[in-house]
Amino acid sequence: MCGIVGLHLRTPELYPRLGELLSGMLGEMSDRGADSAGVAVYGDPVWSPPGRGCVSVTDIAAAPDLGSDVDVVQVDSTYQLSSDVSSEVLLERVRLSYPDALIAGFGADLAVLKGVGHPRSLTDAWGLAKAQGWQGVGHTRMATESAVTPSGCHPYTVGPQQCLVHNGSFANHATIRRDLRRAGVVFDSENDTEVGARFVAQQLAAGRDVETALKELCATFDGFYTLLVSNHDSFAVVRDAIACKPAVIAETTEWVAMASEYRALSELPGVESAKIWEPEPEVVYAWTR
Amino acid sequence: MTASDDRARRGLRESATFDRPTIAAIQRAAETGIYDIRGWGAKRPLPHFDDLLFLGASMSRYPLEGYRERCGTDVVLGDRHAKHPLHLDIPVTIAGMSFGALSGPAKEALGRGASEAGTSTTTGDGGMTPEERGQSKNLVYQYLPSRYGMNPDDLRKADAIEIVLGQGAKPGGGGMLLGQKISPRVAGMRTLPEGIDQRSACRHPDWTGPDDLTIKINELREITDWEKPIYVKVGATRTYYDVKLAVHAGADVVVVDGMQGGTAATQDVFIEHVGIPTLAAIPQAVQALQELDVHRKVQLIVSGGIRNGADVAKALALGADAVAIGTAALIALGDNHPRYEAEYEKLGSAAGFYDDFQDGRDPAGISTQDPELAARFDPIEGGRRLANYLRVLTMEAQTIARACGKAHVTHLEPEDLVAVTIEAAAMARVPLAGTEWIPGRGPGAGL
Amino acid sequence: MDTLVRYDLRTTPLREVNTALHKPGVTGEFVIDHPDGAHNVAVGVNAPARVTVNGHVGYYAAGMNQQAEIVINGNAGTGVAENMMSGTVRVNGNASQSAGATAHGGLLVIEGDAAARCGISMKGVDIVVGGDIGHMSAFMAQAGRLVVRGNAGEALGDSIYEARIYVRGAVASLGADCVKKDMRPEHHAELAELLAAAGFTDETSEYTRYGSARNLYHFHVDNSASY
Numbered sequence: 001m002c003g004i005v006g007l008h009l010r011t012p013e014l015y016p017r018l019g020e021l022l023s024g025m026l027g028e029m030s031d032r033g034a035d036s037a038g039v040a041v042y043g044d045p046v047w048s049p050p051g052r053g054c055v056s057v058t059d060i061a062a063a064p065d066l067g068s069d070v071d072v073v074q075v076d077s078t079y080q081l082s083s084d085v086s087s088e089v090l091l092e093r094v095r096l097s098y099p100d101a102l103i104a105g106f107g108a109d110l111a112v113l114k115g116v117g118h119p120r121s122l123t124d125a126w127g128l129a130k131a132q133g134w135q136g137v138g139h140t141r142m143a144t145e146s147a148v149t150p151s152g153c154h155p156y157t158v159g160p161q162q163c164l165v166h167n168g169s170f171a172n173h174a175t176i177r178r179d180l181r182r183a184g185v186v187f188d189s190e191n192d193t194e195v196g197a198r199f200v201a202q203q204l205a206a207g208r209d210v211e212t213a214l215k216e217l218c219a220t221f222d223g224f225y226t227l228l229v230s231n232h233d234s235f236a237v238v239r240d241a242i243a244c245k246p247a248v249i250a251e252t253t254e255w256v257a258m259a260s261e262y263r264a265l266s267e268l269p270g271v272e273s274a275k276i277w278e279p280e281p282e283v284v285y286a287w288t289r
Numbered sequence: 290m291t292a293s294d295d296r297a298r299r300g301l302r303e304s305a306t307f308d309r310p311t312i313a314a315i316q317r318a319a320e321t322g323i324y325d326i327r328g329w330g331a332k333r334p335l336p337h338f339d340d341l342l343f344l345g346a347s348m349s350r351y352p353l354e355g356y357r358e359r360c361g362t363d364v365v366l367g368d369r370h371a372k373h374p375l376h377l378d379i380p381v382t383i384a385g386m387s388f389g390a391l392s393g394p395a396k397e398a399l400g401r402g403a404s405e406a407g408t409s410t411t412t413g414d415g416g417m418t419p420e421e422r423g424q425s426k427n428l429v430y431q432y433l434p435s436r437y438g439m440n441p442d443d444l445r446k447a448d449a450i451e452i453v454l455g456q457g458a459k460p461g462g463g464g465m466l467l468g469q470k471i472s473p474r475v476a477g478m479r480t481l482p483e484g485i486d487q488r489s490a491c492r493h494p495d496w497t498g499p500d501d502l503t504i505k506i507n508e509l510r511e512i513t514d515w516e517k518p519i520y521v522k523v524g525a526t527r528t529y530y531d532v533k534l535a536v537h538a539g540a541d542v543v544v545v546d547g548m549q550g551g552t553a554a555t556q557d558v559f560i561e562h563v564g565i566p567t568l569a570a571i572p573q574a575v576q577a578l579q580e581l582d583v584h585r586k587v588q589l590i591v592s593g594g595i596r597n598g599a600d601v602a603k604a605l606a607l608g609a610d611a612v613a614i615g616t617a618a619l620i621a622l623g624d625n626h627p628r629y630e631a632e633y634e635k636l637g638s639a640a641g642f643y644d645d646f647q648d649g650r651d652p653a654g655i656s657t658q659d660p661e662l663a664a665r666f667d668p669i670e671g672g673r674r675l676a677n678y679l680r681v682l683t684m685e686a687q688t689i690a691r692a693c694g695k696a697h698v699t700h701l702e703p704e705d706l707v708a709v710t711i712e713a714a715a716m717a718r719v720p721l722a723g724t725e726w727i728p729g730r731g732p733g734a735g736l
Numbered sequence: 737m738d739t740l741v742r743y744d745l746r747t748t749p750l751r752e753v754n755t756a757l758h759k760p761g762v763t764g765e766f767v768i769d770h771p772d773g774a775h776n777v778a779v780g781v782n783a784p785a786r787v788t789v790n791g792h793v794g795y796y797a798a799g800m801n802q803q804a805e806i807v808i809n810g811n812a813g814t815g816v817a818e819n820m821m822s823g824t825v826r827v828n829g830n831a832s833q834s835a836g837a838t839a840h841g842g843l844l845v846i847e848g849d850a851a852a853r854c855g856i857s858m859k860g861v862d863i864v865v866g867g868d869i870g871h872m873s874a875f876m877a878q879a880g881r882l883v884v885r886g887n888a889g890e891a892l893g894d895s896i897y898e899a900r901i902y903v904r905g906a907v908a909s910l911g912a913d914c915v916k917k918d919m920r921p922e923h924h925a926e927l928a929e930l931l932a933a934a935g936f937t938d939e940t941s942e943y944t945r946y947g948s949a950r951n952l953y954h955f956h957v958d959n960s961a962s963y
Contacts, residue, residue, distance in 0.1 A: 224497055245497065263773020280889065440821055441782065441802060467955070481897065489876075494856040511750070511754045514758060515751070
């Protein structure tokens with residue numbers, strides 16, 4: 001019921017092109033999900049000014065006002081907040097003042113945009129093609145409920161700088177959600193992806209690295225799934241043991257990219273000489289800046 | 290005094306938990322080391338159409354006279370995208386049943402009877418036979434995980450294509466055909482060695498999930514130049530979501546098969562303990578279609594325990610466009626007829642109990658590949674019997690619809706129904722008779 | 737006289753292209769440019785035509801092909817040549833999952849790698865892969881021949897019936913009831929023919945044959961661990 005894309009740039013010469021490349025990739029995945037989309041962009045200086053804590057807020061009636069020390073940049077229906085305090089502190093302030101708003105993401109150098117509508121219209125409305133940065137992750141969604149809302153969109157970001165996108169479905173997430181709730185985790189939705197995201201976040205918060213966290217996830221969750229997890233400086237892909245949902249990875253010295261279908265990678269610079277493969281089941285492929 | 294009176298007098302009491310059939314099942318497992326395989330659908334009592342009643346005519350609801358005051362029964366299936374939707378004279382179709390599970394003459398009879406009554410038949414997990422295509426005016430071609438016998442020539446010969454995700458008897462199970470039924474002809478059609486026990490896939494080989502199904506539906510449309518309706522069939526489980534996803538993926542018709550739906554062979558535990566009753570599935574499917582504003586535009590076919598015109602009328606009243614019959618069609622052909630009592634006894638069974646379709650020793654010659662047994666079955670006589678039965682189903686449904694003041698059987702509505710049990714009221718989402726109470730409904734309740 | 741007809745999928749709808757390829761009695765050469773990952777390109781062709789696709793295709797390219805010779809100059813998505821009946825499909829690139837799924841006949845050649853489930857449920861097709869194949873390849877493979885010049889992933893030939901598999905490289909693991917088999921003269925001959933048809937000249941002595949042990953042909957309680 002969706003398409004996922006991810007791009008991790010290894011050379012700063014390409015940082016100015018992140019948004020342009022990511023827009024193209026997301027657009028190619030519109031057929032897999034045409035009702036809503038989300039992107040996470042790491043390192044855009046306008047959306048997430050360097051050295052500041054950032055929070056992405058959406059599903060809110062008007063621009064949030066948290067005082068003069070919090071800057072607000074509007075990106076279509078998302079408000080990018082930045083401040084000199086840490087993202088976690090800023091997040092708490094947003095939650096206190098706007099408890100009903102949807103927090104799309106939070107973390108240094110991170111902007112997360114989610115919206116309802118055709119992915120190509122959304123990337124236009126966001127001006128994604130002009131965004132810069134070192135890493136981006138995106139998701140296009142086929143809606144199944146009559147009311148399509150931003151809260152159903154990926155990426156799910158449940159820890160600072162952490163994003164997760166998911167193609168497929170879990171089979172035993174209801175039990176895992178109960179276990180996480182007992183451990184004090186609060187959920188925003190009934191979405192199965194959110195269970196995966198919060199599970200990973202809990203693992204990372206306990207000090208495990210991404211590879212271990214994803215291996216734990218594979219051991220715990222049943223279902224068919226391709227997952228892409230991004231952190232401030234890392235990018236990891238894993239598929240379940242049966243690996244029916246599609247995924248392809250391409251790697252050059254300049255970038256690593258992942259998508260549900262090859263067509264999303266076909267316009268990346270130098271893809272003709274990229275190493276291209278489809279991830280093996282339960283193998284975590286991870287890259288760090 | 291009967292044997293059971295005698296036992297009662299002597300103070301013998303059977304356990305409801307470990308009753309005699311359960312004891313026999315445990316002992317059979319201990320002897321053989323393999324699960325019990327059988328045909329038919331769930332046999333245990335379940336909330337079903339019998340628990341619903343029609344309100345009929347009243348001071349404010351006027352019945353229609355027979356004959357001249359028309360009560361229509363025709364239905365169009367698949368007019369959303371296809372160049373050639375199916376136009377059926379009656380809202381009862383013949384469900385998918387494989388050649389392999391059934392004999393060639395039986396498939397021929399189904400085609401004859403359905404064509405005489407102006408409806409459709411459906412191929413099964415084994416492909417299209419010339420007999421069925423030859424006799425059936427409207428033939429739906431099933432597209433299953435196994436893809437046995439699947440080929441584009443037959444795809445083009447079909448009148449509709451039914452993508453099967455699952456069936457009510459075993460949602461999540463693949464086809465099953467044991468060696469005794471893998472005759473030379475069946476083996477040839479399925480590209481299998483003769484006489485082996487067929488292992489079958491339970492998932493499609495080249496798609497999983499509604500995102501991929503969308504592409505697959507388009508492929509089948511492109512191959513057949515958008516001529517034929519595409520059905521998507523599911524066994525009743527998470528029906529509300531399945532129907533929504535099927536519609537999103539592009540289905541023209543959705544087929545929902547409840548747990549009472551039959552199979553030719555699968556594990557008994559699968560049949561009895563997986564899937565939900567037909568009654569509980571229909572309102573979910575209808576709600577899904579209504580929320581997407583495609584009710585009556587994407588048609589709904591319901592199957593799983595349809596037995597008489599009352600069942601047909603109730604399924605339509607709950608929102609189906611048509612029903613499909615499988616087990617009932619075979620019974621009409623002659624399955625489990627008392628005339629074979631002596632032979633059923635020899636097989637360790639009895640008329641009315643026989644469900645060992647997997648053995649291929651059916652005395653009625655219907656669910657067998659044995660040439661001698663199959664020869665007992667006369668396809669022309671069988672076709673006539675099926676046509677008779679289909680006519681009765683239709684007339685019974687019309688009688689009820691007229692009594693409710695309807696000019697067409699699909700004008701029946703949930704408000705024409707009440708339930709006599711709390712479970713049926715909750716599952717069918719109609720009030721308990723004499724009350725306004727629909728258990729489980731209300732703000733925030735339900736889905 | 738054979739004509740060459742050219743289509744650009746950026747400007748011509750796919751339906752128009754497939755419809756043209758389905759015209760009764762169609763022959764000759766067709767070129768399809770700019771598929772750009774489109775799905776269902778050249779599906780349901782039933783004619784001795786030649787179709788060249790210049791670019792990457794999405795799912796089910798050349799699906800249910802009959803008679804045609806279809807060349808894809810790019811990568812192919814899931815299910816290339818699925819359920820092919822006859823003819824040839826050649827992918828001058830990599831193929832994604834379920835390449836040649838359930839196909840009954842014809843020849844599928846993949847120059848590069850094929851991913852998971854290559855030849856799943858194959859029913860008589862011949863598949864020759866220039867590079868590696870992914871996990872669960874030849875799952876429930878009923879008939880036909882699969883030749884792999886590179887390596888095979890986990891669970892090769894799981895639940896295999898009568899298909900024959902030839903692998904030159906390493907096999908990560910074998911699936912249920914799939915075993916190594918002797919290469920007799922007739923197998924060397926068969927393999928040489930398949931390689932030649934695909935345009936390769938490897939020594940057949942470098943290959944190992946795999947096929948069914950036929951232990952799962954009848955349900956038996958002793959095999960219950962295999963299910």
